[in-house]
Amino acid sequence: MSLLNTQPSSVTLNFSLPPEFQPPFDGNNETVVSVKAINSKSVVAVDEWRRPRLFEAGWKFQFLHPYDDIGVRYQINVQMFHNQQPLLVEQDYFVIVNQAPHRQTIHLSPIGxxxxxxxxxxxxxxxxxxxxxxxxxxxxxxxxxxxxxxxxxxxxxxxxxxxxxxxxxxxxxxxxxxxxxxxxxxxxxxxxxLAPVSLGQPGRLTQKLSQWAQAPLRLFTDATAKIR
The missing domain is CATH 2.60.40 (Immunoglobulin-like)
Structure with a gap:
């Protein structure tokens, strides 16, 4: 599933899942994607995105990379929740973009x-x-x-x-x-x-979600001002 149309300055991530992963479609579902830019001095939030649904197989996500002459290392975090229980292994993925448009496949790991x-x-x-x-x-x-x-x-x-x-x-x-x-x-x-804590338990994962909830949920943000 493509979430956006490809643009010249965008990074397109193909989130791949194993065929045997079958997400539940009942109950309370949510997918959260966090994108941060990492340089030698700081980590800067670029995008926080969430939807009240789950995804299967391969699906695409895009965010803005408005630079032509600079490479940026992005930290990507993806999580899916069913009734506040995480469905994916807690991992950060790293993507280095030297020039946009950029495409890359990230293999997500369901628990198990x-x-x-x-x-x-x-x-x-x-x-x-x-x-x-x-x-x-x-x-x-x-x-x-x-x-x-x-x-x-x-x-x-x-x-x-x-x-x-x-x-x-x-x-x-x-x-x-x-x-x-x-x-x-x-x-x-x-x-x-391999088994992250649930949303109902205290831990690093819930702290992340608390931070995401305080941020504006926009897919394309003023990334130029934030990364600079």
Whole structure:
């Protein structure tokens, strides 16, 4: 679903979700998107957007990037709520825009399905494998799940885990090991909250929503004055 028509100075984000994600359409639903510009000195709010509905599959979102000669690093946060319960893993996504129009796909992670990207070694045989484990940050020996992928599927995939084994608000980490030499490889995301706290509980997520509620909900704002 496209939320706006593409404009020359806009950034278009394609929010991708796994096909098995089927959002509920009854009850109280809300989708919230926050966009912030990050430079070396500060973080500046650019857009806060919300709708009383949920989205599935792929949907598009746009915001203004009114610069031709400067690169900007944007921090994107997306969350969906059903009856005040978060449906997505709590993550910040980063988009670097050097020139508009700019298009980029962001893979969102529903709770129970974490989108994983693996940085493969330079020499990686097709018959070899990468082992990825999801574990507690404080104690890597406490694993939630361990999976093995070959070269064809190890670069990016959705890692399925049991949300019932997750402590809300607790941070977890991913570790990747290549099979031949048992060397560690880079896996993203880094530390992540797999089960964010609900709106009815105190925590960082509710603080964010409180800040969003105080801001004007406009898709196109005076971004030029805010970022400068």
């Amino acid at each position: 399905l974490l989108y994983v990207e693996v940085q493969q070694p330079d020499t990686f045989a097709a018959e070899e494998a990468v082992t990825v484990s999801l574990h507690e940050v404080a104690d890597p020996s406490v694993e939630l799940i361990r999976v093995m992928h070959d070269e064809q599927t190890a670069s990016s995939f959705y890692l399925k885990y049991d949300p019932q084994k997750i402590t809300p608000g607790k941070r977890y980490a991913l570790t990747g090991i290549e099979s031949r030499y048992h060397q560690q490889i880079t896996v993203s995301p880094g530390h992540v909250e």
